[in-house]
Amino acid sequence: MGSLPDTTVWDALPDASSSSFIVTQPTNKERLHVWTMTHPKWGAALTLDNYLGREAYLQTVPLAKEGGLTQWILTDGSMRPDERPILSSCESLKKGAIAALSSSSSSEPKEVVVVDGIAHGIASVFTEPQFRGKGYASRMMREVGKALERWQTVTSLPDQRALFSVLYSDIGKSFYAKNGWAPFPSAHVSFSPASGAAAADTGKKLAKPIGYHELAELCNADEARLREEIKEAVVISGGKKSAAAILPSLEQLLWHMMREDYMTKHIFGRTPSVRGAVYGEEKGKRMWAIWSRGYYGGLETIKGNTFHILRFVVEDNHAEQSELVDGFRSIIQLARSEAAEWRSEDIQMWNPGPLARGLIEASGVQHRIVEREEDSIPSLMWYGEGQLDEWVANEKYAWC
Ligand SMILES: CC(C)(COP(=O)(O)OP(=O)(O)OC[C@H]1O[C@@H](n2cnc3c(N)ncnc32)[C@H](O)[C@@H]1OP(=O)(O)O)[C@@H](O)C(=O)NCCC(=O)NCCS
Structure with a gap:
């Protein structure tokens, strides 16, 4: 189900800094492939069919529906969709957020304003076992982190600016910190x-x-x-x-x-x-x-x-x-x-x-x-x- 070509397209796996790599959205077939691959890790309480059903259903619920949920893959931009390997994947969910900031003027007392904006929640960061340890998730996260600052924002609407992105690390505090997400109390x-x-x-x-x-x-x-x-x-x-x-x-x-x-x-x-x-x-x-x-x-x-x-x-x-x-x-x-x-x-x-x-x-x-120290570290x-x-x-x- 949803199987794609993988390493057979390359004699050796390209370096994570390859200039032909892109982060983009998967096709339907690629999306199904990602879910099939993540089932053993995150769907153990469900059969594969029910897990695939849940992931599809979760695209239709509040917050996720109407484009609130975005899937991201790291792949080779020189290859055709459905024929390219998925080197790493994750998803982001658009949420409402607020921030309280003090005016940057040096006058005293400073005025504190509460601004509305967007926060992106990132989840399901995953690299298939045969692609692990090559720096692919790190490359994807750095690019997705940067992309989310503009993603789904509307420059003319101040309350549609991206204030921050968050994720909950299940692999300790250092991997995501290295890529730009600071750990918070957990x-x-x-x-x-x-x-x-x-x-x-x-x-x-x-x-x-x-x-x-x-x-x-x-x-x-x-x-x-x-x-x-x-x-x-x-x-x-x-x-x-x-x-x-x-x-x-x-x-x-x-x-x-x-x-x-x-x-x-x-x-x-x-x-x-x-x-x-x-x-x-x-x-x-x-x-x-x-x-x-x-x-x-x-x-x-x-x-x-x-x-x-x-x-x-x-x-x-x-x-x-x-x-x-x-x-x-x-x-x-x-x-x-x-x-x-x-x-x-x-x-x-x-x-x-x-x-x-x-x-x-x-x-x-x-x-x-x-x-x-290891699981669900807010970052x-x-x-x-x-x-x-x-x-x-x-x-x-x-x-x-
Ligand atoms: C975590 C994961 C996405 C990393 O993918 P990858 O493409 O191999 O990542 P990179 O090659 O960019 O980086 C590997 C780094 O992740 C670290 N890492 C991987 N699994 C880890 C774990 N379980 N605990 C702590 N660190 C881990 C490695 O030690 C390595 O660290 P280094 O950069 O200091 O050498 C991949 O191992 C995976 O899919 N695991 C199963 C799903 C999962 O746990 N996802 C994370 C959810 S928060």
Whole structure:
């Protein structure tokens, strides 16, 4: 299926600096070939057919549809499409992003502005085994990193400029850093699934399940808060640092959930209805977590099946501490129970901020703090001046 000629076209593999190499988009046949090759690495929980089906389906979901997803290949530009070898491949996903920057004038006090733009999330970097170790992925990444600064941007529209690109390295911190993506904090708090962990209804206020239909309002409220938060991060530094974030938009969250739906439908024969939990009802005073389930192990082994807290939000940081702790405990209890029902090995909450860390400690819920050194290392290439100092809301929702 989707097989292409490979090394037989050359007596010896060309050097990665070859001037005939280009990065471009694959044809349909080449795309199928790439997916077929990546199935053993990323599709172990699905049959090949179901994996190919998922990859095709994932081109049609929010964020990816209508050209949001781009596939990239490194190949030989002197050869014909469908007859050229695919030396390395990856994909990029266009996302909404914001950055808080201080005016570059030397006048005091500096003005801090929040600008809208694009972030590209890069994923599925892959070189077929027979092409590895020749520098092909490095060449592709350097070219794709440069190309993404202009890709899908509209020069006449300031909010369509590319602010940065991100990726999540599963091969440690040095390979992508060498090619221009700096590693950012990569810790998570791990909780264990526990069936029946959801608190019984004792008359006490409890977190309520979040369904699809509630996400839009929560995402809008979150986005407004995040704009304030990144501005604050720069103001507090006296305008000395820059801060940026990927927007936790409805599209961004639906991308995770529709992927999750495909996986759960094929693994369990059904899809989940509980997408998170919210504590409190009054707008401006709520706390919530939105989650999704990821499967690499399927049902045979739960190893690699992870229940991810995509995003954790506290609307009112100044609420009573005991109320915040009760809310957090109730949310995490529901998450633990859902995670057990959906055969997850682990619950992960990525890079919780100081407030969330305080709640985790105070809640008394058993947990482990894990500093990842190899897997899912958030890494960022900044397209603005200088470098990015702070990636705000560096949580799982931004992953792809
Ligand atoms: C990672 C991968 C894309 C590299 O492709 P490649 O064309 O061989 O890459 P290059 O020849 O440009 O560079 C190879 C470098 O990657 C490093 N590398 C490859 N696999 C690695 C791993 N698992 N852990 C750490 N480093 C790794 C090599 O050590 C080498 O480092 P060096 O430049 O310091 O010598 C390829 O090995 C692959 O497809 N692996 C399976 C899929 C995968 O893990 N993708 C990465 C997802 S983040």
